[in-house]
Amino acid sequence: MPVRRSGTRPGHVKPLLRVAHKTEVNDTERGLLVAAPTTGHGWSAVSVALQLAAELFPNGVTQYAVGGVLVAAGIGVIYLGTAIIPGNSTFLETTLSYVSDQPRFRRPTYLASRNWRVVFAVSIVAGAALWGLVLDPGAFTTEVQPWRLFGGGVLVGIGTRIGKGCTAGHGVCGLGSASRTSVVNVALFVLVAMVTAAVLGALGVAP
């Protein structure tokens, strides 16, 4: 297990929210954990389960689940109004059609969707900025090294376009559509990413 990079994310924590999560979840769990050994065998299984949950979800799950529901809600309003299921990586190719004559980028479906895809991507930027304004966490800057972002980004650009989708297209919309293609793609990219991160961690690459 790689060393925890606890010191690597200054500024990104939204103190109120995080602290509230942590104390809330951990107090409950701690109370039960303390009570567990004295109240009989049935509790030991619960205790183990809670301990595991605390290990796997040190920041609780609320913010993650709420964020996920909002991601789907954004997709949902567009779907309801237009029947379009908007992914996020097609934008990379359709936007290239503005500046490139490569046949791959100039297919009719790309030319037809490139305008709204730009609007969609810019609105995602604005929505995240709105989160910053409303909840005021202060600007966040990643400490992950630029070579990782750029090199990884190149592979993300190639892989998502060859593989017909990304975390949104396959991971949310495809899984939501019970598409076997998406199940295969998601299982692969999550597993491969875990192995990749483990290898980088073992090589001492941090952050």
Added chain:
Amino acid sequence: MSENRHPLFYPLVVLGGLIQGFGLAYSGMARPEVVLDFLQFEDMGLVFVMGGAAVVSGVLFFAVPRLFDRAPLTGDAYGRRVRSMDRNVVAGGVVFGVGWGISGICPGAAYASVGIGNLTILWAIAGMFLGAYAQGYWRSRTRSGAAGSVPNDD
């Protein structure tokens, strides 16, 4: 481009993008550190982002086509997102996985990351455009690539 879009088409796309961007920021997924923590089993909360989103959109994709015939702003029939299975899906998933594991960022989360002030993420977005261009350049030179895997969302 001449576009005959319903007057509410673009406002709706904006609304959807705003909600999704807010959600990506709220979930923490716009921060590569959070993704890398997930991939290294230090905080598995991200399961609830993708899982929660997939469940909610799953309910929508199955309920909406049964309740309504056509979308009000486009007149199109509602469907699901299903792509054909081929070797590209496998190869692409593996390449994407390596990239996600190195960088901790995916396309939608990268756009949201710009919104939370993380300008360093522009390295990743530049990389994504370069990667998308490289595969498009290469596939434009192979007949199957230029014709294959056309997304059906327009």
